[in-house]
Amino acid sequence: MVTHCTPMGRTQAGPYSPHAIVISFLAAVLHKKGTREDIENNMPEFLLRRMKKEPHCIAKKIFLIVAPLSVLYNWKDELDTWGYFRVTVLHGSKKDSELIRVKQRKCEIALTTYETLRLCLEELNSLEWSAVIVDEAHRIKNPKAKVTEIMKALKCKVRIGLTGTILQNNMKELWCVMDWAVPGLLGSRTHFKKQFSDRVEHGQRHTATKRELATGRKAMQTLAKKMSGWFLRRTKTLIQDQLPKKEDRMVYCSLTDFQKAVYQTVLETEDVALILQSSQPCTCSSGRKRRNCCYKTNSRGETVRTLYLSYLTVLQKVSNHAALLQAASTSRHQETLIKRICDQVFSRFPDFVQKSKDAAFETLSDPKYSGKMKVLQQLLNHFRKNRDKVLLFSFSTKLLDVLQQYCMASGLDYRRLDGNTKSEERLKIVKEFNSTQDVNICLVSTM
Structure with a gap:
C-alpha cells in the first residue's frame, strides 16, 4: 500500500509521486532498459514488418491498473512518457477489441476503470495477472460496498493500492483497505476492532484516562509495526526543497452597491422577518418560541426551517453574483421558491431584469454586479502583465459559467x-494550459 500527500500525486510523475513509484x-x-530493443518492442506490428523485424513476443507478465475515469488517460500518458510499455486501455467502445489483445498477451499493462472492472470481472478473472495496481484505493473502505466486493473478487495474488487518504472517517476503513491489499494481515474485522481501533479511539477521547492513553499509544505502535513491511508512506517533506514557495493570501471582496441593494431587499422580505424573529417568545404568551408555536410556517405553509435554508442559498447567490438568482436551481421546489423571491426582489430593479433577458452575456460578465468579479478583474490584469498562469477554482459550476462569460467578454483565452x-x-x-503561452487561465470545478 502506497500512501502519499505530495502535491503532485495525480498531475505529474515526480520522483516520489505514486505514478513514478509504480512506473x-x-x-x-x-526489465525495461530504454534500449533499442525496448523501442522496437513498442512499435506497431506493421512497422516491424516493414523493418523486417520479428513481431512482438508474447508478454510474459501482464499488469492491471484500475483507476477512476478522471485520471485513466493521465496514467496512459505517464506510462507512454516515462517508459517503453505496451499499454492498452480497457474502456469505452474499443473495450472488447482491446480485451482480446490482452487475452492474446499482446500488451504488458492494461488500464481500466472501477466500472469497467465491475462489468468485465469474469473475463478479467480469466487472465493471470502478475499484479493489480489500484489508484484511489480508499474507495475500498466499506466492506459492504459493491466496489469492495468487486475488488476482493478480482483474482490476483499481488495487490498494490495507491491513496492519499487511507483514513477518512475511522480506523475500520484502514482495516478494509489493508484487508484487500494483504488479506488477513490485520486479522478479522472483529479482531482489529478489539485489538486496535477501540483502544486507539478510546485513547484519543478528551476524557481518556492515563491507562487508556498508554493502551492507545501501544496499540498504535503495534499496528504501525505490523503494517511497516506493507505500507509505504510518502510526504511532501521529501521534496520540500524542490517545491516553489507557497504564499496564501485572503482577499476580501466587498459587495457592489447593486449587490448591497439586492441583499437588503431580500432581508426586508416577510419571510426573512419571520426567520429572524423565530427564536423570540411567541406573541400568544405561551412561553414557547415563535417557530414552535403560532409562527411555524409562513402564509404559504412553508416551514421556518425550509425558509432558513432557502434564503441562506439566496443570500449566498447574491453575494457571489446577483445574476445567479435567475439561474435554474437544482430542485423544483427551490426553483419555485427562488423564482418567487426573485419576482419580489427584482420588482425593484426592472432595468436589471430587462438587461438580463436582452443581454444575459453582458450582464453576467459585468463586474458591477459582483464584488468578486471586480477584485478578480484587477487580479487578472496584474497576472496577465506578469504572464502568469492562473487556476480559477469554483465550487459552483454556475459561478464557473459566469467566470467563463467574463473571460469570453474580455477576450481572454482560457480552458475549462x-x-x-x-x-x-x-x-x-x-x-494546452501548461504548454500554450497564450492560454493563461483555466477554470476548474471543485465538484
Missing part, C-alpha cells in the same frame, strides 16, 4: 475543466 516498479519487473469534461479531453486541456 519504476513496472520498468524493473518488465469540470464534471462534464470527457476523460479523453482532460489531459489535452491540461497540456
Whole structure:
C-alpha cells in the first residue's frame, strides 16, 4: 500500500509521486532498459514488418491498473512518457477489441476503470495477472460496498493500492483497505476492532484516562509495526526543497452597491422577518418560541426551517453574483421558491431584469454586479502583465459559467475543466494550459 500527500500525486510523475513509484516498479519487473530493443518492442506490428523485424513476443507478465475515469488517460500518458510499455486501455467502445489483445498477451499493462472492472470481472478473472495496481484505493473502505466486493473478487495474488487518504472517517476503513491489499494481515474485522481501533479511539477521547492513553499509544505502535513491511508512506517533506514557495493570501471582496441593494431587499422580505424573529417568545404568551408555536410556517405553509435554508442559498447567490438568482436551481421546489423571491426582489430593479433577458452575456460578465468579479478583474490584469498562469477554482459550476462569460467578454483565452469534461479531453486541456503561452487561465470545478 502506497500512501502519499505530495502535491503532485495525480498531475505529474515526480520522483516520489505514486505514478513514478509504480512506473519504476513496472520498468524493473518488465526489465525495461530504454534500449533499442525496448523501442522496437513498442512499435506497431506493421512497422516491424516493414523493418523486417520479428513481431512482438508474447508478454510474459501482464499488469492491471484500475483507476477512476478522471485520471485513466493521465496514467496512459505517464506510462507512454516515462517508459517503453505496451499499454492498452480497457474502456469505452474499443473495450472488447482491446480485451482480446490482452487475452492474446499482446500488451504488458492494461488500464481500466472501477466500472469497467465491475462489468468485465469474469473475463478479467480469466487472465493471470502478475499484479493489480489500484489508484484511489480508499474507495475500498466499506466492506459492504459493491466496489469492495468487486475488488476482493478480482483474482490476483499481488495487490498494490495507491491513496492519499487511507483514513477518512475511522480506523475500520484502514482495516478494509489493508484487508484487500494483504488479506488477513490485520486479522478479522472483529479482531482489529478489539485489538486496535477501540483502544486507539478510546485513547484519543478528551476524557481518556492515563491507562487508556498508554493502551492507545501501544496499540498504535503495534499496528504501525505490523503494517511497516506493507505500507509505504510518502510526504511532501521529501521534496520540500524542490517545491516553489507557497504564499496564501485572503482577499476580501466587498459587495457592489447593486449587490448591497439586492441583499437588503431580500432581508426586508416577510419571510426573512419571520426567520429572524423565530427564536423570540411567541406573541400568544405561551412561553414557547415563535417557530414552535403560532409562527411555524409562513402564509404559504412553508416551514421556518425550509425558509432558513432557502434564503441562506439566496443570500449566498447574491453575494457571489446577483445574476445567479435567475439561474435554474437544482430542485423544483427551490426553483419555485427562488423564482418567487426573485419576482419580489427584482420588482425593484426592472432595468436589471430587462438587461438580463436582452443581454444575459453582458450582464453576467459585468463586474458591477459582483464584488468578486471586480477584485478578480484587477487580479487578472496584474497576472496577465506578469504572464502568469492562473487556476480559477469554483465550487459552483454556475459561478464557473459566469467566470467563463467574463473571460469570453474580455477576450481572454482560457480552458475549462469540470464534471462534464470527457476523460479523453482532460489531459489535452491540461497540456494546452501548461504548454500554450497564450492560454493563461483555466477554470476548474471543485465538484
